[in-house]
Amino acid sequence: MSIVLTGFMATGKSAVGKILSQRLRRPFFDTDDMIEKQTGLSIAQIFTKAGEAAFRDLEAQTIGLVSVIPDAVIATGGGVPLRPTNMTELEKSGVVFCLTASPETVLERLRSEPATRPLLQGDEPLRRIQELLAERSAVYARCSHRVATDGKTPAEVADQILALLPAA
Numbered sequence: 032m033s034i035v036l037t038g039f040m041a042t043g044k045s046a047v048g049k050i051l052s053q054r055l056r057r058p059f060f061d062t063d064d065m066i067e068k069q070t071g072l073s074i075a076q077i078f079t080k081a082g083e084a085a086f087r088d089l090e091a092q093t094i095g096l097v098s099v100i101p102d103a104v105i106a107t108g109g110g111v112p113l114r115p116t117n118m119t120e121l122e123k124s125g126v127v128f129c130l131t132a133s134p135e136t137v138l139e140r141l142r143s144e145p146a147t148r149p150l151l152q153g154d155e156p157l158r159r160i161q162e163l164l165a166e167r168s169a170v171y172a173r174c175s176h177r178v179a180t181d182g183k184t185p186a187e188v189a190d191q192i193l194a195l196l197p198a199a
Contacts, residue, residue, distance in 0.1 A: 033103045033125030034192070037118075038171060039164055040109040041140040042130035046185035048106035051192060060097045061106045062090060069093075074108075091117055098124040112170040128192055129174035134160040136181045 034051055036044040045061050052059030063074055066089050070077060077086045090108055097105050098120040105124075111117045112129075121127055132140070138157050171177070176195055180188050 032197075033098075033101065033105055034196070035105045035107065035121045035125055035127040036130055036192075037107045037112055037121070037127060037174065038109065038130035039132065039137060039160075039167065041137045042109075042132045043180045043185050043188055044106040044109075044130055047130065047180075047188045047192065048104050050185055050189040052104040054189065054193070055104065057102050057104050058100065059104045059106070060100070062093045062097065062111065063106075063108045065093050065097070066090065066108075087114065090114075094120050100124075109167075112173070113167065118170070118173065126176065126196060127174050128176045128178055128195070129171045130178050130180050130188065131171070132180045134164060137164075 034048075034055075034057075036048050036051075038044060045063075048059055048061065051057070066077070066086075067073055070089065072080065074086065077089070087110060090111055091114055094107070094111060094117045097103065101124075103124075105121070107117075107121070111121075118127070134157055137160050141156070176192075178188055178191055178195075183191075
């Protein structure tokens with residue numbers, strides 16, 4: 032059974048995933064990293080050169096690859112749940128956790144890397160975060176487990192996820 036971490040950008044999916052991978056001695060896969068390695072382009076470059084739809088297609092292909100790997104820890108991009116087929120694949124592979132954070136927490140975490148987040152380009156990033164969270168709230172709500180990351184370290188979030196895992 033794999034552990035899948037999804038949720039909005041900057042909620043800690045990659046950082047928490049790496050910790051879970053180490054603690055459980057399982058392979059770790061970050062779908063955004065996989066796409067960047069496969070294409071030789073950053074996510075921002077893919078958005079600029081090919082558009083969001085092309086990126087979402089690459090994301091779906093990558094989900095198809097990682098969802099069949101047993102006993103992995105998988106961190107997805109924030110838009111993965113937008114395609115129901117992605118979530119169906121991931122739910123078949125294991126337990127899906129949606130990591131959450133307030134818009135203000137997301138913005139604070141993103142201040143160090145604004146250029147790498149193509150969906151947040153513009154003058155009012157907080158408003159854009161709020162809009163995107165509102166658009167995605169229904170798909171994120173479908174996750175069986177939601178874990179708030181506000182005010183917590185990645186290690187604390189990992190502890191919480193480990194406590195929620197079904198007994199093997």
